[in-house]
Amino acid sequence: xxxxIIISILLIGILCLPTAYPKAETLKEYKDKLNQYIAEQKxxxxxxxxxxxxxxxxxxxxxxxxxxxxxxxxxxEQMRKDIIDYNNEIKEKEIEVKEVFLYYQLSQNENLYLxxxxxxxxxxxLIYRSAIIEQIASYNNKVIDDLNNKIIQNQNKEVELKxxxxxxxxxxxxxxxxxxxxTGVKASLNENSVSVAKQIEIYxxxxxxxxxxxxxxxxxxxxxCAVTSSVAGWYRPIDSxxxxxxxxxxxxxxxxxxxxxxxxxxxxxxxxxxxxTIVAKYNDYYGALTIVMEHKTSNGKYYSxxxxxxxxxxxxxxxxxxxxxxxxxxxMGATGFAYGPHLHLEIAPCRLYNQSDKNCSTWNKYVSxxxxxxxxxxxxxxxxxxxxxxxxxxxxxxx
Numbered sequence: 001x002x003x004x005i006i007i008s009i010l011l012i013g014i015l016c017l018p019t020a021y022p023k024a025e026t027l028k029e030y031k032d033k034l035n036q037y038i039a040e041q042k043x044x045x046x047x048x049x050x051x052x053x054x055x056x057x058x059x060x061x062x063x064x065x066x067x068x069x070x071x072x073x074x075x076x077e078q079m080r081k082d083i084i085d086y087n088n089e090i091k092e093k094e095i096e097v098k099e100v101f102l103y104y105q106l107s108q109n110e111n112l113y114l115x116x117x118x119x120x121x122x123x124x125x126l127i128y129r130s131a132i133i134e135q136i137a138s139y140n141n142k143v144i145d146d147l148n149n150k151i152i153q154n155q156n157k158e159v160e161l162k163x164x165x166x167x168x169x170x171x172x173x174x175x176x177x178x179x180x181x182x183t184g185v186k187a188s189l190n191e192n193s194v195s196v197a198k199q200i201e202i203y204x205x206x207x208x209x210x211x212x213x214x215x216x217x218x219x220x221x222x223x224x225c226a227v228t229s230s231v232a233g234w235y236r237p238i239d240s241x242x243x244x245x246x247x248x249x250x251x252x253x254x255x256x257x258x259x260x261x262x263x264x265x266x267x268x269x270x271x272x273x274x275x276x277t278i279v280a281k282y283n284d285y286y287g288a289l290t291i292v293m294e295h296k297t298s299n300g301k302y303y304s305x306x307x308x309x310x311x312x313x314x315x316x317x318x319x320x321x322x323x324x325x326x327x328x329x330x331x332m333g334a335t336g337f338a339y340g341p342h343l344h345l346e347i348a349p350c351r352l353y354n355q356s357d358k359n360c361s362t363w364n365k366y367v368s369x370x371x372x373x374x375x376x377x378x379x380x381x382x383x384x385x386x387x388x389x390x391x392x393x394x395x396x397x398x399x
Contacts, residue, residue, distance in 0.1 A: 027221060030210065086151050228276055241263075254370070281317060303385070310332065
């Protein structure tokens with residue numbers, strides 16, 4: 001009896017525990033995510049503008065430094081030229097002084113003095129002449145002293161300017177390095193801006209499409225509206241063709257898809273690999289026409305399939321539309337980063353762009369998730385669900 005009571009208590013306790021259901025995603029959550037990306041884009045654009053202003057400010061300072069250095073170089077050259085001119089003037093003045101003193105000394109000789117005196121009309125004139133000679137000598141000495149002072153000043157200023165030039169040159173090098181770094185930052189911000197802009201574009205179309213389907217803010221997507229049809233088997237995406245590239249690492253990164261092509265690629269229709277709902281339709285970062293679908297298996301497990309490099313979409317293809325394996329999505333092509341016409345087909349066990357899926361709510365998370373699955377050996381891409389013959393082997397039929 002006691003055993004039955006204990007079992008009953010345990011059962012009641014288990015039933016009272018909170019059930020871990022997956023988080024449902026409403027239309028409002030899509031709108032919130034769209035607003036989040038818009039705010040991120042605004043913040044990113046502000047950073048780009050700030051970085052651009054910093055680059056322009058540094059460039060302007062570099063140009064000012066260049067002008068200042070050129071001005072100093074010109075000034076130094078002029079000072080050096082002046083020093084040469086000053087030295088020449090000193091030499092001339094020294095010769096002139098020597099001649100004056102020589103004449104003055106000779107004039108003190110008795111005979112010459114007498115001769116010089118006889119040349120004067122009177123004693124006053126003689127005294128005057130002697131005074132003039134002394135004044136000229138004194139003046140020339142002063143000129144020589146002034147010139148020597150100018151030479152010393154120029155030499156000191158040249159040293160000062162050279163030191164200033166070295167400081168400014170180092171500042172210029174620092175600014176140039178800063179400009180290089182800021183340019184890299186700006187490039188990264190611009191790349192992120194493109195990524196965010198693409199997310200805004202995707203989520204705008206998602207929100208608009210679900211609103212057109214009658215979804216309300218609190219409606220759970222895939223349950224209350226835009227219901228995802230159940231998978232009724234997995235199919236190849238084209239009627240016939242061959243595998244051109246496998247799921248796995250190449251060129252240093254994971255190729256997350258199986259690529260398929262056809263002998264007449266541009267006329268080859270692309271079909272869904274399973275029944276499901278279109279959750280995104282866009283041009284990717286390289287311009288490739290892309291469709292993303294969501295599929296739900298009978299046991300409630302979700303998968304996403306991605307089709308890219310399409311040449312054009314099929315008519316009346318929109319986000320939220322439920323399509324079957326017999327409905328075509330578009331035509332094979334080579335849009336975006338492609339070396340030739342083919343279909344790049346990705347399949348992953350998650351819900352790409354769905355905010356309730358912590359692994360795949362954003363593109364970057366999705367890429368990391370699929371890479372980790374492959375590295376752990378727990379998922380091998382489209383071949384996990386669809387049979388494809390060996391690479392380059394032609395197949396006919398979708399199963």
